[in-house]
Amino acid sequence: MTDTIVETTNEKYHGLTHAEIDSLGAELDALRLRTIADLGEPDAEYLRKVVKAQRSFEIAGRALFYLPPAWPLAVASLSVSKILDNMEIGHNVMHGQYDWMGDPAFNSRQFDWDTMAPAENWKYGHNYMHHTYTNIVGKDRDVGYGILRMDEDQKWRPIYLGNPLYAFLLMTFFEWGVAVHDLEAEEVLAGRRPLFRGENAPIWRRLRKKMGKQILKDYVLFPLLTGPFFLSTLAGNFTANIIRNIWTFNIIFCGHFPAGVATFTEEETENETRGQWYLRQMLGSANITGSKLMHVMSGNLSHQIEHHLFPDIPARRYPEMAVEVQEICERYGLPYNTGSLPRQLFSVFKKIVRLAFPGGKTPAAPVRGPQAVIDDSLAA
């Protein structure tokens, strides 16, 4: 019995044979190289354009706070600035997508973004941990962010009854959540890691400094500069931060938690080949369909599948790469999880509520190998 299991896992991995996975990996590598070879002026120009827009929105937003009737406009402008700064600029630049430009302003080692999480902490937790161990339950700390139950494989405990509430709080204060995520609270609670000492000491030092700076400018200096409008500016900055938090949370949760996204076990992913790594990235992410504006505002993380396959390629390339990735998925009989924002959101929301309770299966990834595709066509 055990023998058969070993044999099947050896032969097929998520419905594909090892040879098929290798050739899948080779095709994706080829796509990657082709795109990298094509990077150039349009990509640099695009980034500069987005940065220019972001700065303009920021300056306009800050200035409009001097004009109290324009408050909603000021908040909108600042929110757009913060969303662009976090998504299309910060997230992507810090992935090293624009390092090739040789411009220190867009270099992943030097860039920092307008949010609570210090660049250096986040790059370790996100670029390295999350992108390497994507969706491996127990290893990818983005699965549930240490407080949510987002996968059936996470053992149910009564505390998870609060799942929807926690999700709501995480959404509202997302930048704070992401920032303290790096302190690895679960490890601290489990007694395996001191809160502010040891490994956490440098993380905490950077965190304190960054939080101080963010609080100082958004909640002290800019409000003070508007003199009599202190409170309205303060409220405006706070609102803009919350709006940005809600938006980024939703985009990111739609990228990893809608129904049909697969998770993995540590055993399954031991000694993974490059092809298997690609496969895991594809099965572990989901896209959002939408307009060009929607892609820009989400930092092209609406193409989460492409982002996970090619995290260091400028995100503006994902839409064109998506056409090929989707075609490759079809040929290999792999699911390509995509849907509109409302659809993906609803699916995430359902999961958050369902997994608050014990038991219960959420629909698993419909993994279908080429055989299944042939069966389908025979049946048709």
Next chain:
Amino acid sequence: MSAILRSRLVGALASPHGVDRYLERFNPMWAAHEVRARIVSIHRETDGDAPVATLTLQPTSTWRGHQAGQHVLVGVEIPGVAKRYTRAFSISSAASGKGERFTLTIRAHDEGQVSSYLVREAAPGQIIHLSQAQGEFTLVESPATPTISRLLFITGGSGITPAMSMIRTLLRDGYQRDGVAHAGRKVTFLHFARSAEDQIFADELAEIAAADNGIDVHLRYGDQVFSEFELRRLVADYRDTDTWLCGPPGLVELVKAAYDDSTRLRMEFFKPAVARAARPGEEIEGDIAFTRSGKTVAASGASILEQAEQAGLTPEFGCRMGICFSCTRTKTVGTVRNILTGEESAVPDEEVRICVTAAAGDCHIDL
């Protein structure tokens, strides 16, 4: 104004991006910290296969000035490539003060990306990126070097630029003592060029040679190579004379041999020193672990930068010769050797320039 822009308050308001990221939105010549420059004019010095041009630059007010002999890192975005390349160029004009104009004199190498672009295609009005002036290859004292009684410059090809800056500084600032012009002190300027046509600053050098300023100019062309015999004839006690040497490797080798370890000889190189980490005949044992990417390679003696690139990583770099620091990375543990100096180091958590550093055993690099 610039004091306000550099203030902590403005810095806090512009956090985390920095004031310059906002200023550049309005005018590329506004800066609080960074240095940029507008090309004011471009003057062709020589034509031919490897033409030379002098660029006059107006730096931003952030430019702190330079000492004669220093170089500056120039960052250029070449149209169509969208990448910023960084190269070092010595400053050819006399010592500058804060925000003052200065010149670079650049030879266009055949396939040289930056030099060809700056000499052949750049136009006045364009903005380039700069570092502050740097380098130790300077006049020991400035402006009038009262304690140095004799100076000797030996240069070859475009290596003339830092020496030119020094001579120009001496002449401008008055190479004199107690009101007496040059007070009998002598400067010897010995330069090697491919041909008379390739000689840059020829007119100015002729003028300097003709004037009563204590500066002897000796120009050598073509196969008139450096010889110790000739140098001895020009400056009998050259080994005890403060000497600045800058030129191609062949010249440098000959002069170094003639000076036989004299501490009076100072050198500057324009070309990467040959990257050889292992001492001749020596085998290197050990692995380089790139800790961020999880890759490990066997140390080969090549620079860590090259080894990282062979392993498929794309670390940042600029000059690839140890001057710009853009390739700096943390070596967390292990022993490395500086390719230029041969110096070994096993200090943990040390910043190393990976383009001029090789593994000398097992080491971990934050890459």
